[in-house]
Amino acid sequence: MADKPSFYITTPIYYVNAAPHLGTAYCTILCDVMARYKRAMGYDVKFLTGLDEHGEKVQRTAEEHDMTPQAWCDSLAPAFHDIWHTLEISNDDFIRTTEPRQIAAVTELWNRMKDAGYIYKDSYDGWYCVPEETYFTETQVAKADEERHTEGQHLCPDCGRPLERVKEESWFFKLSAFQDKLLALYDEHPDFVMPDFRMREVRTFVESGLKDISVSRTSFDWGIPVPFDDKHVTYVWFDALLNYATAVGFGNPDMADEYARRWPAQFHVVGKDIIRFHCVIWPAMLMAIGDALPEHVFAHGFLMVRDDATGQTRKMSKSLGNAIAPQDVIDLLGVEGYRYYFMTDCVPGEDGGISYGRMEQVYNADLANSWGNLVSRSLNMSAKYFDGKTPTLADGWADAANPLKDIAEGIVERYAAHMDRIAYVAAKDEIMELVHAANHYIEDSMPWAVAKDPARADELTAIIANLLETIRICAHLLSPFMPSTSAEVLRRMSLEGEADTRDLAAACAWGGLKGGVEVTKGDALFPRLGSK
Numbered sequence: 230m231a232d233k234p235s236f237y238i239t240t241p242i243y244y245v246n247a248a249p250h251l252g253t254a255y256c257t258i259l260c261d262v263m264a265r266y267k268r269a270m271g272y273d274v275k276f277l278t279g280l281d282e283h284g285e286k287v288q289r290t291a292e293e294h295d296m297t298p299q300a301w302c303d304s305l306a307p308a309f310h311d312i313w314h315t316l317e318i319s320n321d322d323f324i325r326t327t328e329p330r331q332i333a334a335v336t337e338l339w340n341r342m343k344d345a346g347y348i349y350k351d352s353y354d355g356w357y358c359v360p361e362e363t364y365f366t367e368t369q370v371a372k373a374d375e376e377r378h379t380e381g382q383h384l385c386p387d388c389g390r391p392l393e394r395v396k397e398e399s400w401f402f403k404l405s406a407f408q409d410k411l412l413a414l415y416d417e418h419p420d421f422v423m424p425d426f427r428m429r430e431v432r433t434f435v436e437s438g439l440k441d442i443s444v445s446r447t448s449f450d451w452g453i454p455v456p457f458d459d460k461h462v463t464y465v466w467f468d469a470l471l472n473y474a475t476a477v478g479f480g481n482p483d484m485a486d487e488y489a490r491r492w493p494a495q496f497h498v499v500g501k502d503i504i505r506f507h508c509v510i511w512p513a514m515l516m517a518i519g520d521a522l523p524e525h526v527f528a529h530g531f532l533m534v535r536d537d538a539t540g541q542t543r544k545m546s547k548s549l550g551n552a553i554a555p556q557d558v559i560d561l562l563g564v565e566g567y568r569y570y571f572m573t574d575c576v577p578g579e580d581g582g583i584s585y586g587r588m589e590q591v592y593n594a595d596l597a598n599s600w601g602n603l604v605s606r607s608l609n610m611s612a613k614y615f616d617g618k619t620p621t622l623a624d625g626w627a628d629a630a631n632p633l634k635d636i637a638e639g640i641v642e643r644y645a646a647h648m649d650r651i652a653y654v655a656a657k658d659e660i661m662e663l664v665h666a667a668n669h670y671i672e673d674s675m676p677w678a679v680a681k682d683p684a685r686a687d688e689l690t691a692i693i694a695n696l697l698e699t700i701r702i703c704a705h706l707l708s709p710f711m712p713s714t715s716a717e718v719l720r721r722m723s724l725e726g727e728a729d730t731r732d733l734a735a736a737c738a739w740g741g742l743k744g745g746v747e748v749t750k751g752d753a754l755f756p757r758l759g760s761k
């Protein structure tokens with residue numbers, strides 16, 4: 230393990246105020262695809278997800294259910310584990326901020342921040358949105374109220390729900406001291422924030438001036454105590470952001486080697502609503518304690534749901550009450566179809582409109598009619614013409630020119646360039662080009678006609694071998710998106726040992742097919758969906 234390069238990727242840790250919905254699943258699958266892809270590229274991957282359990286929002290939700298916050302979190306945590314398991318999420322760790330490792334890490338953070346001189350006590354008097362767990366300045370609130378014509382009622386600039394006035398003694402983090410350093414970071418590492426347009430947003434925000442932020446609360450107690458002031462608990466975001474470092478050993482002397490090897494993370498994948506926390510506050514916190522900064526923060530867009538009654542699209546969220554349960558989509562598309570649809574039809578950096586009609590269209594076009602059909606026709610022909618086996622391959626068969634080999638050559642490099650930037654739609658297009666070409670190749674080469682002429686046996690062998698080889702390569706490339714289907718396709722060609730490859734480039738080199746081995750026809754991988 231030690232000689233492989235480390236690749237560390239994280240999802241946000243989700244609030245435990247309701248069961249996971251499509252939006253949280255979306256972000257988690259985005260990371261899972263990257264984690265699987267990087268493992269296949271030979272990296273030693275750590276993939277972290279988890280739960281954000283502290284704060285006023287969770288405390289209030291627990292009270293509404295007549296439970297203690299800890300009992301509430303414990304009761305909901307299994308729903309997250311279950312859905313991640315169902316969706317084939319391959320996380321290596323699952324952190325909960327109420328765990329001792331997080332409490333130790335946050336305690337260490339406070340002490341180091343204080344020693345470094347970036348923490349001071351003052352009083353906070355201002356606006357707070359509990360559902361968003363976010364402070365807002367008078368200017369931000371006034372601007373939003375004016376835009377929304379709220380006539381005296383102060384609403385959250387982000388989510389539009391009523392703000393609360395918070396007036397309390399608080400510890401402050403000197404965020405203002407990091408303005409120039411953050412701007413220098415953005416200059417030196419323009420892809421610290423991805424995609425580019427989010428980088429510009431973050432920069433504009435920082436250029437407009439940074440204020441110190443309140444990082445402790447006294448008006449409720451569901452949080453990690455401030456080690457040198459027991460009246461205070463840690464502001465939930467100050468606690469939550471640190472989870473990424475905690476999971477690889479921050480604050481744990483026994484994990485110093487692991488921390489040195491794993492930190493900093495390569496990718497934090499987050500929704501666009503929480504980029505200021507991740508691209509401004511989090512790097513400033515790390516700068517304050519002299520620690521290394523993550524390489525990339527990738528901001529994805531929102532999944533928007535169309536309201537059939539009004540025709541309006543709105544962000545889907547637990548708090549707005551319009552969340553769709555992942556299970557509904559699983560029932561329609563199956564887990565693999567679900568993963569494929571969200572990863573390849575919604576451009577990750579942008580907002581994605583969701584509709585059942587579109588899901589069905591993509592599933593039928595790409596999976597039932599193209600990929601599934603290609604696999605089934607090719608395996609059937611192989612079984613039929615070669616006595617239940619793959620053809621026996623002539624020496625040097627892989628060197629012969631053919632249209633599929635032309636496309637397959639260099640495909641891993643093209644695919645990897647997209648995958649590395651989470652450009653999954655473009656990566657899918659590379660694969661689908663090959664799948665479509667293979668379906669055309671069947672029509673053009675007419676293996677059923679060739680099979681009728683014993684004098685053309687070599688030609689038939691080459692056609693079927695080219696098709697099976699194409700399937701083999703596509704199965705590898707699709708594996709991060711649809712791991713079980715790819716493993717099944719390889720298994721049907723007696724190549725199950727290849728399913729867990731750690732060298733994608735070698736696995737996708739033309740010519741890896743095994744000749745004369747058993748072929749299983751199997752059931753349709755993606756039965757067509759009827760229109761609803």
Ligand code: ME8
Nearest residue numbers: 241242243244252253281469470499500531532545
């Ligand atoms: O923000 N489409 O947790 P959270 C896509 N605990 N993504 C969506 C979405 C939608 N409709 N709705 C929500 C928190 N999300 C904090 C994170 S990390 C140190 C702390 C995404 O449960 C949202 O953008 O409210 C965010 O990235 C994630 O779900 C977690 O939301």
